Amino acid sequence: MPDPIRDADPTIAAAVESERERQESTLGMIASENHVSEAVLTAQGTALTNKYAEGYPGARYYGGCEHVDEVERTAIERAKSLWGADHVNVQPHSGTQANMGVYFAALEPGETILSLDLTHGGHLSHGHHVNFSGQLYEVEQYEVDPKTGYIDYDALAERARAVDPAMIVSGSSAYPREFDWERIGEIADAVDAFHLADIAHITGLVAAGVHSSPAEHADFVTGSTHKTIRSGRGGIIMCDEAYADDVDSAVFPGSQGGPLMHNVAGKAVGFGEALEPAFEEYASRTVENASALAAVLRDRGLSLVSGGTDKHLVLVDLRESHPDLTGDDAEAALSDVGIVLNKNTVPGETRSPFVTSGIRIGTSALTTRGFGPEEIETVAHHIADVLDAPDDDATLERVSESVDDLCESFPVYG
Structure with missing residues (x-):
């Protein structure tokens, strides 16, 4: 079969093939990753990449957009069905750029954002000083209760009254529990602040109804489209019609030029797959698998932030069970045996974010491969075994x- 990449560029072709082989031969447990379908892969590699489409369907700055208009309208309508949104913008190139669009639409530079601290599970785009959000806006943060690992909503309300933010951001990259969207919306209303709910990690879980939705309790909802929703890589913004024009203008021309129409096509295809009944079963199994993972790790003596999980990820704090093992060391040892996850900061972190005291483990990608609780429990024991004996050759070989x-039994693409 002809291989146009290999014919044109053997170096890139080899790297692409090696990455596909790496995914097939390892267990991907990075909570922000997943495996999209062949249909989504194909959609993102089409001639749509050739087309400039600045503007929005029916109002473009270029001619020849009739077909990409159909693609974008389809993605929008499917997103509305999945998340119950009044208005949807599918053009953001990433979850961070979706957040950028909301900030630009609703805030003036220098106004105050109140968000979850990065070491307590937040995200860079929620106001970290190395990110644009922390450079353009004043940022105040809330934390989880150090004893429980849960957000203390009374403390959040007190913090909001003290700092009087223009926007409260909910959502996270490493908080294993559900947010009380309604309570945060009430807290935001009490201080006359906008509420932005960032569901980047849980877009698929919310769409399937296995995780609560912030739609009725937030002014803006953003997300990634390539994590638990398994569609084309990028971001999405959802809001009431009252904010639609401001959001659309903030995305284009405010923070982006032409949309990546091949990615929008991948989003549309993935959203279509998520509307099928099988997707709800997938999302339910993802959460069930995370619960099984947490149970084994707890039984093996590992300390889990908040004691467990409500969704697709588990956050392990190594300081009590393995005080001399850093998150970086754990990530490397597990990678060597084919279990790929990431080091992660934990509440009360004292180590550098490049070293960390914890690891974050997700079940989305393995669930896509067909893993059920039995296989996940096996993997959980393997993780615990390696953490207990990271230098034992016999353990690592076994x-x-x-x-x-497991990889041979559960191929990614067959």
Whole structure:
């Protein structure tokens, strides 16, 4: 079969093939990653990449947009069906750029954002000083209760009254529990602030109804479209019609030029897949698998932030069970046996974010491969075994062989 990439550029073709082989031969447990379908992959590699489409369907700055208009309208309508949104913008290139669009639409530079601290599970785009959000806006933060690992909503309300933010941001990259969207909306209303709910990690879980939705309790909802929703890579903004024009103008021309229409096509295809009944089963199984993962890790003596999970990820604090093992060391040891996850900061972190005291483990991608609780429990024991003996060759060889068997039994693309 002809391979146009290999014919044109053997170096890139080899790297692409090696990455596909890496995904097939390892267990991907990075909570922000997933495996999209062949249909989504194909949609993102079409001639749509050639088309400039600045503007919005029916109001473009270029001619020849009749077909990309159909693609974008389809993505929008499917997103409305999935999340119950009044208005949807599918053009953001990432979840961070979706947040940028909301900030630009609703805030003036220098206004105050109140968001979850990064080391307590927040995200860079919620106001970290190395990100544009922390450079353009004043940022105040709230934290989880150090004893429980849960957000203390009374403390959040007190913090909001003290700092009088223009916007409260909910959502996270490493908080394993559901947010009380309604309570945060009430807190925001009490201080006359906007409420932005960032559901980047849980877009698929919310769409499937296995996780609560912030739609009725937030002024703006943003998300990523390539994590638990398994569609084309990028971001999305949802809001009431009252904010539609401001949001659309903030995305284009405010913070982006032409949309990536091949990615919008990937979003449309993935959204269509998520509207099928099988997707709800997938999302439910993802959460069930995360619960099974948490149960084994707890039984093996590992300390989990908040004690467990309500969604697709588990956050392990290594300081009590393995005080001399950093998150970076744990990530490297597990990678060596084919279990790929990431080091992560934990509440009360004292180490550098490049070292960390924790690891974040997700079940979305393995669930896509067909793993159920039994297989997840096996993987959880393997993780615990490696953390207990990261330098024991016999343990590492045994786990590596089991990982190979699991990968062969549950291929990504067949």
